[in-house]
Amino acid sequence: MTYIADSDAVPGGGSPAAGIAVSDAMVSDYIALLKPRVMSLVVFTALVGMVMAPTHIHAALAVIALAMIAIGAGASGALNMWFESDIDALMTRTRGRPLPRGAITHDEALTFGIMLSAGSVLVLGLVANWLAAALLAFTIFFYAVVYTQWLKRTTPLNIVIGGAAGAMPPVVAWAAMTGDLSLPPVILFLIIFLWTPPHFWALALYKSDDYARAGVPMLPVVAGSDETRRQIIVYSAFYLPATLLPVTCGFAGLLYGGIAMLLALCFGVGAWRVYRLRQGGKAEQAARQLFALSILHLFLLFVLLLVEHISGVSPLMAPLAGWMAG
Amino acid sequence: MARQPLSPEESARRLRQRNMALAFSLVSLVILFFIITLVKGVPLLNRAI
Numbered sequence: 001m002t003y004i005a006d007s008d009a010v011p012g013g014g015s016p017a018a019g020i021a022v023s024d025a026m027v028s029d030y031i032a033l034l035k036p037r038v039m040s041l042v043v044f045t046a047l048v049g050m051v052m053a054p055t056h057i058h059a060a061l062a063v064i065a066l067a068m069i070a071i072g073a074g075a076s077g078a079l080n081m082w083f084e085s086d087i088d089a090l091m092t093r094t095r096g097r098p099l100p101r102g103a104i105t106h107d108e109a110l111t112f113g114i115m116l117s118a119g120s121v122l123v124l125g126l127v128a129n130w131l132a133a134a135l136l137a138f139t140i141f142f143y144a145v146v147y148t149q150w151l152k153r154t155t156p157l158n159i160v161i162g163g164a165a166g167a168m169p170p171v172v173a174w175a176a177m178t179g180d181l182s183l184p185p186v187i188l189f190l191i192i193f194l195w196t197p198p199h200f201w202a203l204a205l206y207k208s209d210d211y212a213r214a215g216v217p218m219l220p221v222v223a224g225s226d227e228t229r230r231q232i233i234v235y236s237a238f239y240l241p242a243t244l245l246p247v248t249c250g251f252a253g254l255l256y257g258g259i260a261m262l263l264a265l266c267f268g269v270g271a272w273r274v275y276r277l278r279q280g281g282k283a284e285q286a287a288r289q290l291f292a293l294s295i296l297h298l299f300l301l302f303v304l305l306l307v308e309h310i311s312g313v314s315p316l317m318a319p320l321a322g323w324m325a326g
Numbered sequence: 327m328a329r330q331p332l333s334p335e336e337s338a339r340r341l342r343q344r345n346m347a348l349a350f351s352l353v354s355l356v357i358l359f360f361i362i363t364l365v366k367g368v369p370l371l372n373r374a375i
Contacts, residue, residue, distance in 0.1 A: 024336070060361050127362050
């Protein structure tokens with residue numbers, strides 16, 4: 001820790017009684033604050049939202065808009081880590097993050113998060129439109145304040161409601177392209193929103209000790225693992241049919257529909273195994289498998305949407321409509 | 327978690343690394359606004375609003 005100038009002591013500082021704490025953080029610590037793995041999923045789902053949008057903006061502007069959505073997501077991750085360093089230090093999964101490690105001070109993380117948030121919203125507004133910028137600002141606020149500071153520590157429905165933030169990137173991307181909203185981005189939102197609970201509850205099942213130690217009221221901690229397994233089945237029953245909505249709403253084709261049904265079957269089997277296997281190593285293995293499977297599942301669905309739209313495979317409804325029109 | 331204090335050389339190296347990253351970010355921002363202005367035209371803010 002390096003100290004410069006005389007000022008108020010800063011949390012995360014160490015020795016001198018007065019002085020601004022400047023950490024010895026490396027650039028990689030700042031990158032870790034942005035949650036790069038989460039960011040990659042955000043970029044990918046936003047990209048799909050962009051590609052599916054019927055109108056197109058200049059390629060340079062589209063690339064910048066996508067980067068701003070990614071940076072906005074990263075900024076909300078930094079603000080999340082700034083607020084959660086106390087519980088992150090208690091959980092094995094998160095204790096290696098820059099703040100609990102002492103690599104970055106709280107003030108640095110907060111400043112970094114706020115500046116990137118403001119910058120990404122401003123640039124997205126300039127580069128695309130202010131609807132997209134407002135949606136990005138709302139997403140950051142929802143994740144960093146509503147989810148992180150309120151829901152996460154108060155209710156077992158934290159990730160159900162908080163999942164809305166993670167589901168927003170394709171909506172923001174669509175708005176950036178069109179300046180408007182319509183059914184397809186809402187359905188993409190719905191798919192990610194309904195995907196979130198089974199995904200996180202699978203993780204919470206085998207990390208429940210971690211969450212209990214940190215006092216986070218995740219469902220397995222509050223309601224027990226059996227109830228969590230039941231809820232995984234219930235939410236999967238909403239999620240899996242929702243993955244077929246792009247076909248029924250006419251913006252995905254038979255390729256997507258066919259493979260989505262097979263993937264739904266795989267996901268259903270994974271969820272059922274979690275429900276049935278309740279004891280010992282096999283139970284934990286089933287939960288780990290569902291967690292990994294859920295990531296792959298969502299990724300493949302969006303790959304399919306992307307491939308169909310890039311390759312121009314006709315959506316199901318278009319040829320049907322043509323045939324009916326004679 | 328207690329951290330080992332870094333040597334002055336290592337501290338200076340990390341500070342340099344961060345300053346480089348900051349300079350790179352600022353230059354990127356200037357280039358970014360240049361590209362946006364180039365594509366969307368001047369005055370940027372009026373058109374955006």
